Amino acid sequence: MKLRKFKAKERSRGDITARADDAFKSANYAEYMVDLKVQGKYKTQRILLILLYVVVSLGIVGLMAALTLPWLVALVPVAVWILWFFTWPFVSRSYYYTVDASYFTIVKVYGGKKEADFVKVKISEAEMIAPKNEEYAAYAHAHADAVVYEAVSSFDAGDIYFMTFVNEEGKNAVVFFEATQQLLKALKYYNSKAVVMTNTLR
Numbered sequence: 656m657k658l659r660k661f662k663a664k665e666r667s668r669g670d671i672t673a674r675a676d677d678a679f680k681s682a683n684y685a686e687y688m689v690d691l692k693v694q695g696k697y698k699t700q701r702i703l704l705i706l707l708y709v710v711v712s713l714g715i716v717g718l719m720a721a722l723t724l725p726w727l728v729a730l731v732p733v734a735v736w737i738l739w740f741f742t743w744p745f746v747s748r749s750y751y752y753t754v755d756a757s758y759f760t761i762v763k764v765y766g767g768k769k770e771a772d773f774v775k776v777k778i779s780e781a782e783m784i785a786p787k788n789e790e791y792a793a794y795a796h797a798h799a800d801a802v803v804y805e806a807v808s809s810f811d812a813g814d815i816y817f818m819t820f821v822n823e824e825g826k827n828a829v830v831f832f833e834a835t836q837q838l839l840k841a842l843k844y845y846n847s848k849a850v851v852m853t854n855t856l857r
Contacts, residue, residue, distance in 0.1 A: 684755050685841040687857075688764070689833050691748045692809035701746045708735050744769060750806040752832055754778070754841035759818065761806045761832065774804050774830050778845035782819040785851035787831060794819065798827035806832045814855040 691697055712731050719727035744766025750773070753760045759781070761774040785791040795817040802822055807815055814834045822828040835857040843850040 683841050683844045685837040686753045687835050687838055688749055688751045689808040757845050776820045781846055781849045784818045784842055784849050786853050787815040787817050795829055802826050802828040804830035
């Protein structure tokens with residue numbers, strides 16, 4: 656699946672960015688981007704990476720002292736930068752949602768640049784699209800063996816919705832995401848029976 660490239664830096668969190676083509680002019684198109692909140696396991700991963708950068712720096716300094724090669728100190732910023740370039744994007748993640756041409760697509764974005772496919776659902780085939788609350792919780796967990804996709808900044812965030820569907824492997828699946836009014840309207844256009852509309856904060 657070839658995805659439309661975008662410049663993540665041009666989008667602030669929660670913005671639905673206007674574009675001068677037909678897709679963005681359509682009421683049936685929506686996009687939204689959320690950054691993964693730094694907490695829990697994700698926070699631990701960041702701390703461990705920072706510790707790794709410190710260890711590498713101290714290792715080079717120690718090698719410099721042991722070999723009496725003062726020029727090695729020049730390798731510290733270079734080595735740390737290379738390590739940071741290849742590792743930090745994996746602890747700097749976002750989720751980018753689009754509703755376009757009858758599909759709901761979510762990609763993971765690493766470091767604001769690298770994209771990786773995550774979820775793609777034909778909206779008309781979704782079984783239910785509803786808020787994650789007590790009223791609809793049973794529907795979100797109706798299938799105990801369902802494949803779960805988490806595409807939210809945090810489960811403490813507001814306006815969390817879920818979509819139940821059958822994935823490409825033929826398995827029951829549920830994806831959690833953060834909804835906006837534009838996103839819900841676009842989803843409802845393609846599957847009015849499945850979408851439960853609510854007033855969202857965005």
